[in-house]
Amino acid sequence: xxxxxxxxxxEPNAAFCPQCGQPAPVERGAAAPPPxxxxxxxxxxxxPVGRVRRHLSAMGVLLLILGILRLPAGLILFGVMxxxxxxxxxxxxxxxxxxxxxxxxxxxxxxxxxAALSIVAGVGLLQRAAWARMTAIVAAIVLLPDLPFGTALxxxxxxxxxxxxxxxxxxGLSAARVPxx
Numbered sequence: 505x506x507x508x509x510x511x512x513x514x515e516p517n518a519a520f521c522p523q524c525g526q527p528a529p530v531e532r533g534a535a536a537p538p539p540x541x542x543x544x545x546x547x548x549x550x551x552p553v554g555r556v557r558r559h560l561s562a563m564g565v566l567l568l569i570l571g572i573l574r575l576p577a578g579l580i581l582f583g584v585m586x587x588x589x590x591x592x593x594x595x596x597x598x599x600x601x602x603x604x605x606x607x608x609x610x611x612x613x614x615x616x617x618x619a620a621l622s623i624v625a626g627v628g629l630l631q632r633a634a635w636a637r638m639t640a641i642v643a644a645i646v647l648l649p650d651l652p653f654g655t656a657l658x659x660x661x662x663x664x665x666x667x668x669x670x671x672x673x674x675x676g677l678s679a680a681r682v683p684x685x
Contacts, residue, residue, distance in 0.1 A: 505529065554673040559664045564629035566657055567643060571622030574615050581612025618646045618654075632681035637674045641665055 505514045505528065512523035519528055625643040628636025644661035647654035664670065 554669075556664060556670050556673045557677060559660075560629060560632070560677070563640065563661055563664060564626045567622045567626030567629065567640065567661070569626075570647070570653060570657055571619040571626060574619035574622070578612050578615030578617075578619055582609055582616055583612070618643070618650070621646060632678050634678040636678070637665055637671070 505516065505518075506512065507514055507521035507524060507526050508529055509526040510521060510524040512521050514521060514528055520526065521528065621639070621643045625636060625640040628639055640661050644658040644665075647658040649655070650658075665674070
């Protein structure tokens with residue numbers, strides 16, 4: 505006996521086809537010959553959801569959250585330490601105060617820049633902008649040294665957005681978006 509849908513040979517007392525799940529034919533006597541061509545399953549009108557589309561909202565929201573959480577630290581480090589000479593350190597006998605202030609301001613600037621990049625990438629992903637995939641990849645690379653959350657998010661974004669299949673899926677997603685007015 506053969507399945508009416510896919511042509512798979514069925515066991516004599518099988519209730520369902522092991523290949524496609526179609527119920528076995530009611531007639532248990534004569535075995536029907538296998539179909540010559542496989543018939544595609546009827547279209548349901550629902551497009552299959554790809555890997556990028558499944559993770560798109562999560563990536564966008566996580567990039568936004570991480571960027572917003574990094575802003576205060578960057579502002580504090582850059583703003584407070586912007587005064588490179590820090591007179592109070594000189595009074596305490598610390599001649600390296602200017603170098604320390606420049607170093608800490610640089611770290612603050614790096615945190616601010618990566619936070620801004622994360623926010624822009626997150627908003628772009630949520631809006632499905634054509635440029636957002638590459639911006640998110642750059643943001644993920646910039647976030648990799650930021651243990652532990654930046655590293656985890658960077659790896660997550662890179663795994664989802666890199667590859668030929670991800671590139672073609674993103675092209676379809678960004679082309680299908682409704683332009684904002």
